Amino acid sequence: MRLSDLSDVEVRRRLRGEGLTLRTGPFVMRLRSSLDEIHAGVTTLYADYPAEDDGGFADFHVAVAPAGGLRAWVRPQVAFSLDGWSPFNTLPRGQALPLLEWGLNWCANLQGLHFLVLHAGAIERDGRVAILPAPPGSGKSTLCAGLIHRGWRLFSDEMALVSMDGASLTPLARPVSLKNRSIDVIRDFAPQSVFSRPVRDTAKGTVALMKAPTDSVLRKHDTATPAWIVFPRFEAGAPARLTPRSKGRTCLEVGTNALNYTHLGRAGFAALTNLVDRCDCYDLIYSDLGEAEKIFAALEPPA
Amino acid sequence: MGIDDISPRDIVRLAADLSWKRWDDEVVIHDDATGNTHLLAPDAAEILACLEAAGGACPRADLARRVSLRLDVATVEETEFATWIAEILSDFKAMDLIDLEPAR
Numbered sequence: 001m002r003l004s005d006l007s008d009v010e011v012r013r014r015l016r017g018e019g020l021t022l023r024t025g026p027f028v029m030r031l032r033s034s035l036d037e038i039h040a041g042v043t044t045l046y047a048d049y050p051a052e053d054d055g056g057f058a059d060f061h062v063a064v065a066p067a068g069g070l071r072a073w074v075r076p077q078v079a080f081s082l083d084g085w086s087p088f089n090t091l092p093r094g095q096a097l098p099l100l101e102w103g104l105n106w107c108a109n110l111q112g113l114h115f116l117v118l119h120a121g122a123i124e125r126d127g128r129v130a131i132l133p134a135p136p137g138s139g140k141s142t143l144c145a146g147l148i149h150r151g152w153r154l155f156s157d158e159m160a161l162v163s164m165d166g167a168s169l170t171p172l173a174r175p176v177s178l179k180n181r182s183i184d185v186i187r188d189f190a191p192q193s194v195f196s197r198p199v200r201d202t203a204k205g206t207v208a209l210m211k212a213p214t215d216s217v218l219r220k221h222d223t224a225t226p227a228w229i230v231f232p233r234f235e236a237g238a239p240a241r242l243t244p245r246s247k248g249r250t251c252l253e254v255g256t257n258a259l260n261y262t263h264l265g266r267a268g269f270a271a272l273t274n275l276v277d278r279c280d281c282y283d284l285i286y287s288d289l290g291e292a293e294k295i296f297a298a299l300e301p302p303a
Numbered sequence: 304m305g306i307d308d309i310s311p312r313d314i315v316r317l318a319a320d321l322s323w324k325r326w327d328d329e330v331v332i333h334d335d336a337t338g339n340t341h342l343l344a345p346d347a348a349e350i351l352a353c354l355e356a357a358g359g360a361c362p363r364a365d366l367a368r369r370v371s372l373r374l375d376v377a378t379v380e381e382t383e384f385a386t387w388i389a390e391i392l393s394d395f396k397a398m399d400l401i402d403l404e405p406a407r
Contacts, residue, residue: 248329252342262338266322269333269340273324 004047012039014054019061021052025172025220026161027108030058031100035078038064041097041196045175045209048217060107064100066093082107095199098207101177105158108172109259115161115170116271117259122155122169123147128227128301129169131160131279133257136204139234139286142182145210146289147296149190154216155224159259164267166274168223173216175209183208189289227302229254229279232286240291242282250281278302311364312406315392317354319400334400341398347391349373351400362406363392 003011003022014020015038019030024046031042052058060082067077067090077090080103087106091099109117120133121144130152134140141157148154155169157176162169175196178186183206186193194211229250230242251272255261261268280302286292319334330348333340343351353369354361361369367388370376376384395401 246329247326248331248342251324251331252340255340261340265338266333266335269322269324269335273331 001051002047003043003049003051006051008043011043015039015042018054019058021054021056021058022046023050023052023220024104024174025108025156026170027059027111027172028052028057029060029062029104029107032061032063033065033096033100035064035066035093035096037093037096038100041100041209044194044196045211047211048214050220059111060104062100062103062107064096064103082110091202095202095207097196097209098177098199098202098204101175101209104174108159112159112161113260113263114164116164116166116261116264116268116275118160118162118254119158119257119259120160120254121157122160122171123152124155124169124171124224125152127224129155129160129224130228130230130296130299131169131226131254131275132230132232133160133254134232135257137234139182139232141176141178142185142234143232143284143286143289143292145176145178145182145186145193146189147293148176148213148216149193150293150297152296153219154212162226162271162275163223164264164271166271166276166278167225169226170223171216171220173212173220175212178208178210180205185289186210226275226278227280228299229276229281230284230296231282232284232292234287235285236287238285238287240284240286240288240295242284242295245281245283247276247281250279251276311367312362314360314404314406315354315363315366316360316402316404317351317400318402321351321355321400323348323352332400337399339398341400346374347394350388350391351395354401363388 016034019032021030063081067079076093078093078096079086079090080099120131121140122129122131132140144157154173156172196209198206198208200206255272320336322333324331330343350370
């Protein structure tokens with residue numbers, strides 16, 4: 001059963017009661033919230049996700065709830081919690097939905113110990129995955145959001161889950177977080193895309209969440225083989241240019257972008273080097289999504 | 304102790320528990336003890352490889368001899384080679400990959 005099969009009343013009942021249980025990729029989350037912002041966001045963004053029965057197993061028990069004390073009344077704020085523990089500062093109520101997404105990323109990282117978890121986008125075509133590791137502001141999410149409307153499947157916008165032998169990736173298709181100008185860029189590039197209401201004045205500027213394509217959500221068990229590691233960098237006005245990069249430099253930088261690499265120790269190093277071994281590695285400079293799309297369409301499988 | 308202060312008989316000791324990966328002209332090592340990863344030039348990596356082959360510790364002069372044999376640097380001027388080794392060992396010390404101990 002998908003979330004969209006539940007009535008609006010039932011979704012609200014679960015959110016306010018024992019929790020709404022959703023499967024996202026390899027993880028099951030149980031979410032509780034009385035906030036209208038969360039209800040509206042979840043029904044929009046998670047409509048295609050499997051809604052599990054009440055009372056079943058969940059990896060995360062999370063909640064987004066009004067903060068207590070004075071903050072319940074003066075400039076109301078909200079708190080994200082996992083098993084009753086709030087790891088983050090409270091945020092203005094209007095940021096409840098981005099806070100949920102940031103919190104879920106954090107949970108996935110905590111629970112993803114049987115993966116090498118990279119801070120990277122990941123997209124798939126014909127069973128091969130392109131991994132897009134990059135720091136914030138590099139245009140990674142914009143590129144991801146554009147390409148998944150041009151024949152690529154969304155694996156993840158934020159976290160690439162690499163098997164410990166480095167030979168496969170597990171999808172974690174969740175809403176794509178877009179910021180500032182990228183929101184309009186993707187609306188123009190893919191007018192059919194569905195967005196949450198933009199939230200202004202977050203720590204990252206204006207944030208809007210784009211619904212993951214239905215096919216990407218439904219193929220949650222379809223793992224795929226790593227084939228390319230591409231470091232994207234948005235450079236205003238620059239023609240799209242793909243240049244090879246060495247495996248050693250790639251290994252070092254992907255390791256820097258891995259969220260649990262240090263924790264995994266020797267096993268993490270083995271996973272990382274096996275992953276890089278299997279991939280062709282590149283730097284990409286781009287300013288135009290259409291040009292970037294052509295470059296990605298021309299990628300050849302590694303020899 | 305600085306690298307310039309030790310004698311050829313002083314001991315260079317591997318301080319790291321290393322995992323290795325080689326790609327053509329690059330070597331990536333992981334120090335399993337600290338979790339740090341380093342990208343090395345192949346020639347520099349040979350110094351660590353020689354140290355590992357020596358059981359993890361040996362006198363500096365012995366290490367230099369092993370490295371020169373491994374890299375076949377007979378044609379390189381001796382002082383130039385010694386300077387190169389000293390610089391690399393200094394870098395490795397700063398990266399906590401080796402320790403230096405005075406000879407007893």
